[in-house]
Amino acid sequence: MPPRTVDFHDPSRRAFLRRTGLTVAAGALLPLLDSAPGAAAADDPDQLFKQGRFAAAERGYRRRLREDPGDAHALAQVGYFALLSNRFGEAEKHLSKAVALRPGDVAPAQRLAECFVRQDRLAPAIPLLKGTGRPRDKAFAELYSHISGRPWQIHGERSAHVPFVTLDPVPAVEAVVNGKPGKYWLDTYATLDLSKEVAEEAGMRAVAELSGGVADNRPITMWLGVLDSFKVGGIEIRNLPVQWSDARRPALPDGTPAAGAFGTTIFYHFLTTMNYAGRALTLRPKSTAAPRTHVTDRLPLWLAGDHFPCTLGSLGDHGPRMVTLDTGGIGSGLDTTVEIAERVGGITVDYDHPIEQAGNKIYPITADRISLGRAVGRDVRGHAAEKVFPGFPGPGQSAQFGFDLLANFTHEFFKPYAVTFDYTTMHLTIR
Template sequence: MTSRDESQTFDRRTLLRGAGLAAAMALPIAALADASAAARAMTPDELLQNGAATPDELFRNGEFAEAARGYRRRLHDDPEDAHAAARLGYIALLSNRFGPAETFLSRAVDLDPGDVASRRRLAECFVRQDRHARAVPLLRQTGDQRDAAFARLTGTPWRIEGAAGTRVPFHTLDPVPSVEAALNGGPGRKFLLDTYGTLDLSAEAAEEAGLRALATVPGGVADNKPVTIYLGVLDSLRIGRIEIRDLPVQWIDMRRPPLPDGSQPAGVIGTTVFYHFLTTMDYADRALVLRRRTEAQRRRFQARARRSGASVLPLWLAGDHYPCTLGAVQDSGPRMVTLDMGGIGHGLDTTAEIAERLGIAVDRDHPLPGNGPTLYPITAERISLGRASGRDVRGHAAEKVFPGFPGPGQSAQFGFDLLANITHEFFKPYAITFDYGGMDFYVAGG
């Protein structure tokens, strides 16, 4: 299921992603709250028990386990508390705990039939399990044009054939990594890799693959012209020794930044594909590694990760393609961040407000060129994901949050605050692995 809330603003990042999906209105991110010394000394559970923090406040701060305990108490006291049920279901969905997610989201929808967000998240719960038939009736009831279009896609999606795993060399490292893949048995084409993306083709690649649009939806405006998104089903995507059959796909008629040789990429391979594997983007050795999501594969990988001293961090998935974990910028301490391979020429995205609160100078004298909202250069002295760290990391700061801005720009639609988005340049010394079975994120090397 592709996202309904990406930006209508087509800067270099949006062009790379090729999405242009209908945007939800993003609200300004809540400021990083100042807490009293006494409150800072309390644990999240103590804050909850002492009334110093509500479950909603803990949720917004990314303290999901503690927030869930508070919502369970509320639901125990009032079994018809639809909001508590909805939040418990959402928290479970973020961690791919499908049983509790289905139970609580179903309860939330029963208690409040007008809760479109919970209905959509319940559909996402089934989509993540490739249970398309269970998702369709829910998607038809949201009143959203994109949901209705996705519900028209038929068949059993995401059948995986071929080897147990494959390693494919990067064709390019910059502007972002790319690999060779083949559509519908055709010749190999170059695809960009982007964890902030879905599976998105160029119009030319879609035509060459013989794709037929099953539905269309409006996708915003580019170069003062309306953009149409075409939705269909791709028979086959072959990456190395693995073939994936019957994939939902989209394409739009606009060009992306060229590869270094001047050629146009055939599209973007993103998290909706990576999600179906134990996926490693090995920046250091320049390769994409896909392993089938079996328990045996996971155990072998975990053993190697332990031997290599890799950092292991929690992984959450917001929407269908926004991976989140805990990261630190400057002296912030671990806070919620998003993980994005698609930032051209930089390693950090945040807002000017957050940057200045963290003591990062915002260069307002040299705004970055582009047609979208204003971005300024920043340089963070320190960024870390677990033990992996970067020094003097160049980044972008937005003067204000706008739809599609990575990291903090997604805070309103996710419901929890994000400190930043960690992106391309930070990852270059490392191999990063997404385990959507165990919901762990690994960073090795450096």
């Protein structure tokens, strides 16, 4: 989603850099640090799943299915594991059975719809989304029903290598919407989002509308439509879903307005590299092998929801545990909660300078050391929330995804590296 026009060091400015829908309500912080991973009962896949121990949890659910093939919960969870890893055939098989057994269970229906959407198979997702009873799902079902023919048609050159027009406050590149060039933020917590002005200039027609999201403590409206053409470098994507809103956005460093933002839903159609060190975005065919060098670290990659990449990361000596990857965090390298910051150690919380946001307090923090595999950040600045709330990344997503999250790694951490997202083999490469 688009960034917001507030202080770059205020974490509240991030709600639209990392969201592509109305704000999702987050529950209370799950007890991530209450026990070591090994403390979960070996025969309790729910606890293993909650701790992010996916392989062990999946074995447990499959054991349950051998005992009772009609266990709807186990079917839904095995299907969810497959979806997190983009194993679409297996996800569809198990989620379909779960939906048939419990037609009123919203989560498996939404995940089955997402399984189809990720494959650009929009038609079978429509009735599932209409049946959940949720306004956001209904709006996207309406959007997908207006996309005729094959969506996400990729034309032009096989690859694109596009220089960043700026690295800060977050990377941005030039792209073209319906023939109109503009500068777009890059954000892994985004889909494809246009400014209202750009959407109007491009002749966009809204086919669905959502209200009730909050930006800068004011309600916003989001419109959904079908975009004829989106071009990055020599690659053109035709007939794709898009959204735009009336949220305010920060200007680019030269004072000009950004045209919007794009991220994971574009990225997962390619082998995508955000090369911070080389200041460029590279899109290659999905079948291309990810770059490998002796200094490369290759980590597992999962995709939660429609646009939340996850991997394994550590805070100091604590971890590796599940973390999210949000490249759109202005002036920040890390998001977590005060509870986690205090309990893992090595993180200084600045209690003297709280930032009030929607009745919550967010504190500046400095982490001595954080890491994704062998990629290490030292003295990393970030933010810790007193309690989780809608729009806060990392641990704030735990209730939505069903598994605990240690933190969110964001913009400042990635600056020395080139990061490749491979949504075919489901690996993250950092070099």
